Amino acid sequence: MGTFNSSKTFHASSTLIPTIAQDITTTFKNEEYEVQSQQLKNGGYDISITKGGVFKAIIGMKTALKVNIIPNGNDIQITTGVGIFGQQAIPTVISMLFFWPVLITQISGMVSQSKIDDRVMEIANNTIHRMTQQQNKSVDPSTP
DSSP: OOSOEEEEEEOSOGGGHHHHHHHHHHHHHHTTOEEEEEEOTTSOEEEEEEOTTTSBOTTSOBEEEEEEEEEETTEEEEEEEEEEOTTOHHHHHHHHHHHHHHHHHHHHHHHHHHTHHHHHHHHHHHHHHHHHHHHHHHHOTTOO
């Protein structure tokens, strides 16, 4: 659907996915973003992040930065891209038939300028680092 997409693979246990999703959700909610998070059957998460007028399109539909956190063997794959916010798929798809070139370009530019995708990856990296240190301390209490 879009021209904007970013992806990163983290070498970490998939058991960290709920904590990563919670940290991303909490961070952006604390910054007054509207965030929806849904756990997937495969153990991953689908997160939508939007803020007031930043991602609202001209015709009244809402688009968002979509974050997909997926377990991938011994890794965690995180992909971000512009998508539809929440459950507004049908009206948005109909509207996108007419306005997609303008909307995708504008929204992709806004996401790129605000560097929200970079922040998502940074939060994930920090969470993995923090949780790995905690796990190492519980295995070896003498570790600083």
